[in-house]
Amino acid sequence: MKMAAAGFVAILAICLALAPSFSYAYDDAPLQDFCVAVPDASAAVFVNGKICKNPKQVTSDDFVGTGFNIPVDTNNSLGSAFKLVDVNVVPGLNTLGLSLLRVDFAPGGVIPPHTHPRATEAVVVIEGTIYAGFVTSNPADNTKNRLYAKILKPGDIFVFPIGLVHFLRNVGKTKAMGIVAFNSQNPGTITIANAVFGTEPLISPEVLTKSFQLDKKVIESLQSKF
Known part of the structure; x- marks a missing residue:
């Protein structure tokens, strides 16, 4: 009986020790002030993120991106396009668990149903009227997946939980634009x-x-x- 109890305690201790690795689905917290990325396409070692620049060689420019104010051409079959700001554009984002998008829509333009396996997403509507929504994962009781959706206007914010299927559509008669933030430097799509x-x-x-x-x-x- 004592051996069984001791075994249970040991298993419980292991589960508690591993719990953080199971529950943390977002990017790991950095262990230093910053880790500015360096070009590493030809590096011999692959790392989960980018190799850090020597802090003594870091400049203010490593934390700056430009051109986010310029609209993206939406002349395509979807009537939408985006401009990504990630670690490849702003090297100082490396390890900070953040990336951004500017999304432009023509009237009727759509971002089709998709998921981001590694990030929660938040969209802020800057211009126009956008219909946004996400669908829950399959319910355990075999009922239908539930849709949460809303028509958004400038200043409105909508959050898409990590990994769930979601979409956006310009339902106005004029162009629309939103700014998107991810809690990952590489959310995946x-x-x-x-x-x-x-x-x-x-x-x-x-x-x-x-x-x-x-x-x-x-x-x-x-x-x-x-």
């Missing part, structure tokens, strides 16, 4: 349509016809578009 219909090589149509309950010709047509 999985666009649902591209991930399902535009892989290389393609997912077997038989898998998708069964999954989406669609005719094979419809699946093949969708795959040809992505």
Whole structure:
């Protein structure tokens, strides 16, 4: 009985010790004031982030980005485009757990359903009227996934929880623009349509016809578009 109790205590101690690594889904806290990134495409060692510049060589310019005020060309099939500010644009962002987007929309423009596996996202509407929403993960009771959505106007903020499918659309008659912040320097993006219909090589149509309950010709047509 004592051995069983001792074993339980040991297992509990291990679980408690590992708990932080399971629960912290965002970027690790830095261990120094900053870690300005250096170009490391040809580096012999891969690190989770970027290699740090010698602090003695850091300048104020390492923490500055420009051009975020310039609109992005939205003349494309989605009617939207974005400008990313990440560690490759502002090296001083390295290890700080932050990246930003400027998103521009033509009237009717859309950011299609997608997810960010490594970051929570917050969007601030600066101009226009944007419909934004996210969908919950599959409920345990087999009920339908729930949609949380809102029409946003300038000054409104909407938060997309980490990993959940979400979207944005300009529902106004004029252009729209928002600023997005991620709590990761590399949030990652999985666009649902591209991930399902535009892989290389393609997912077997038989898998998708069964999954989406669609005719094979419809699946093949969708795959040809992505």
